[in-house]
Amino acid sequence: MTNSVNRLVRASQKRQRLTAAAARVLHEQGVERTTLADIARVADVPVGNVYYYFKTKDELVRAALSEHSAHLDEFTGRLERLADPRDRLKALVETWVEQRDVAARHGCPTGTLAAELDKRADGTLDAEAGAVIRRLLDWVEGQFRELGLSRPDDLALSLVSAYQGMSLLANALRDPDIMTREGARLLRWLDSLQAAEEM
Template sequence: MAGKRDEIIRATLRRFRSHSISRTTLKDVAEAAGLPLGNLYYYFKSRDELILSVLDECERELQTLLERLEPLEPVAWLAAYLDWLVETSQERDSLSCPFGSLATELRAVGDPAAIRAAEIVGRYRAAVGARTAALGASDPDALFLAVQGAHTVASILDDPALFEGAIDRLKNGPVT
């Protein structure tokens, strides 16, 4: 059961990231996971349970990223992190933040899961801030906020080149 359940969670997360939470129905999720709608309820008793499972997956994604980057020295960490941003936006075919956009949507509709999503974004912010501080930046939030701004504007304008250009500038300029 865990295998199919995990497939459903990953399919749901892809769908949320490409079409938004509010525009994704359980029928859409079932289709994306390749199963009849009725079978979805075997794995998840409610949409709320599915959303919490998706947030667990986001937490795993973040943990995997942080574990992969942890052993790197600050400059190598920064380069690997910025490369990850571009790679994942291309893989997801989405310019929005892989964690922040879900948190924003959940908050906008008043979903109780917004608290959990905000915790994930807070952990992401803290990790980036700690490494930015290790680089000697006077403002540990500068990099995180620059990346979030790049995500937001590029997503609004649907302009991957704008996002990639912003990330390139962050690679080549000071983060202060």
């Protein structure tokens, strides 16, 4: 019985390593340039084992999107510990800025994947990538709503659009300072929204 439980645990850990590796490698290299061997190498799993867990590259892309979604839920869950929704939003922006070097090299993990998947004629993976971005939008909208600000959906769209734009420009120009400058502007914007509401 113990051997069978150990095998199940090892299999689960191997699958998780492959999923995390897929999220990382697909972000760094893109879908088309990534091979199953690339993911196996990063996960430290024999390439033949990949097929046991994932039959196609699309299944690995779907797993990577699940990883992005789980990471987002975990991250926003940590932000929820902050009492003030404005502080949560500011912590979100500060985290984006902390990731500026990664963004300058590879762009936003979910945004770049969504853009690449949209170019493919086969499948619905682009909609699944869009669903992860929608989760972020919904969470941000909830924070603006909790602040009592009018048009929380528009404010959420402005904030998430700003993040996608600054990630894209930082990546295209290979300039992490874009994230720093735009992040500072977003923090001032968030403060001004709060100040306007208090007037």
